[in-house]
Amino acid sequence: GQRAIASHTGVLAGSDRVYDAVFEHYGVHRLDTIRELADYVELAAVEHVTRGSRLSIATTSGGAGILAADYCERFGLTLAEWDAEWRSKLAAALPSYSALGNPIDMTGAGGRPEVLAPVLDALLTHPDTDVAVLMLGNLENNEAALVDIIAEKASASQTPLVVVWVGGSGRPETELSARGVPCYREPLDALRAIAARRPVPPGSRPKPVEVNPARREQARELIARGNTGGVLDEATGKRLLGLYGIPTVAEKVAATPEDAAAAAETLGFPVVLKALHPQLQHKSEHGGVVLGLRSADEVATAARTMAKRIEEELALTVEFTVQQAVPPGREILLGVKRDPDFGLLVVLGSGGVLTELLDDVVIRLPVADPERIRTALSKLRISALLDGYRGEEPADVDALVDCVMRVVDLVGEVGDCIEGIDINPVIVGRRGDGVCAVDALVFVTGKESGA
Numbered sequence: 001g002q003r004a005i006a007s008h009t010g011v012l013a014g015s016d017r018v019y020d021a022v023f024e025h026y027g028v029h030r031l032d033t034i035r036e037l038a039d040y041v042e043l044a045a046v047e048h049v050t051r052g053s054r055l056s057i058a059t060t061s062g063g064a065g066i067l068a069a070d071y072c073e074r075f076g077l078t079l080a081e082w083d084a085e086w087r088s089k090l091a092a093a094l095p096s097y098s099a100l101g102n103p104i105d106m107t108g109a110g111g112r113p114e115v116l117a118p119v120l121d122a123l124l125t126h127p128d129t130d131v132a133v134l135m136l137g138n139l140e141n142n143e144a145a146l147v148d149i150i151a152e153k154a155s156a157s158q159t160p161l162v163v164v165w166v167g168g169s170g171r172p173e174t175e176l177s178a179r180g181v182p183c184y185r186e187p188l189d190a191l192r193a194i195a196a197r198r199p200v201p202p203g204s205r206p207k208p209v210e211v212n213p214a215r216r217e218q219a220r221e222l223i224a225r226g227n228t229g230g231v232l233d234e235a236t237g238k239r240l241l242g243l244y245g246i247p248t249v250a251e252k253v254a255a256t257p258e259d260a261a262a263a264a265e266t267l268g269f270p271v272v273l274k275a276l277h278p279q280l281q282h283k284s285e286h287g288g289v290v291l292g293l294r295s296a297d298e299v300a301t302a303a304r305t306m307a308k309r310i311e312e313e314l315a316l317t318v319e320f321t322v323q324q325a326v327p328p329g330r331e332i333l334l335g336v337k338r339d340p341d342f343g344l345l346v347v348l349g350s351g352g353v354l355t356e357l358l359d360d361v362v363i364r365l366p367v368a369d370p371e372r373i374r375t376a377l378s379k380l381r382i383s384a385l386l387d388g389y390r391g392e393e394p395a396d397v398d399a400l401v402d403c404v405m406r407v408v409d410l411v412g413e414v415g416d417c418i419e420g421i422d423i424n425p426v427i428v429g430r431r432g433d434g435v436c437a438v439d440a441l442v443f444v445t446g447k448e449s450g451a
Contacts, residue, residue, distance in 0.1 A: 021363035039193040052130025057103035059135035065103030075195035093118035124157035209412025228278040237442040251323040257303035261296035263322040331425035351425030419443040
């Protein structure tokens, strides 16, 4: 288990991100502070509060309306559309200089009971509004009358009303809350609580992995033969991936520098030379990867230098893998991590040697659902590059999604044998060119012999 933690995947898949992944999967909103919890509970306690995301906002301050609109965008809420017929209802109640869009700027006139009452009638009967939000400020001279109007209108409506009352004596917040109308002192608190009431659909129920008994038995045998202290070396790990149709780079294993040179001639130049040992996880840190070798002599010389350095630094005697050079593409981390509470999880992120530095990852439960996988990829900062940044041709996201699905198949069949998987990187070619796993480590549990 400690070896798996030391991998790229293990380093990045911390417990906080794991909880985010589980919450996302089951449609659970996350609250980060006691204040947020209290704000949410106040709103949730109102029985008729719906769980929609279309808001209509009326405010006595244009600036407050802009602030509220910004918070709506941040929290994934939308502003309801008001057509001409419904705007005319507002126009009949408000001064001519009011702004009748949504957010509705009532101006200071909204602090007068005779103006506020018809505006609330329109807000609370508008057919495309899930939640009405009223934002007021100060108004100490009219507090009692306004509180009575707000409470009366809210109690008679099936559309929930949420109030933000900034400044003033503070009494309206207490009085409205006591009368069943959620009232907040800050727009941020109100809109965050509304967003937390919005349902996050867990999506369609994914189909279970279809187990292939013959393939599962092959995989178990491969893991049992290759298990060296709880880890498969790179070559064995990639053979396991190959059983599940995950494209891997063409390569040959060589025991000596001379064998490596001969393997390179067979594969064709240029080639990549890597050190091979189950205890050597971060090869590049110890000179264990050399790119762009173009002759047998270069390969043999690089292999001798590589073996000498690793023996001096780590006291390991290595073999070698010689790989065909892969055309450049987007580098993606695709991993699996075993969490002590939630089991195996899939980790996706920006790949390559800068994986930890970029810290660009998402974690998801291993489910066979292509749309969930696409959504997860869209959360990565590197997704802009996958989509084709600044006129570049888009990457083969379809092939990447298929690759992730195949890792899910692997987990579904032999997950009890797996402690973790680190495929870094998966090279994603241009659209139609597919993907290629060029490096892989598989950490195993030692349970492969159990049926």
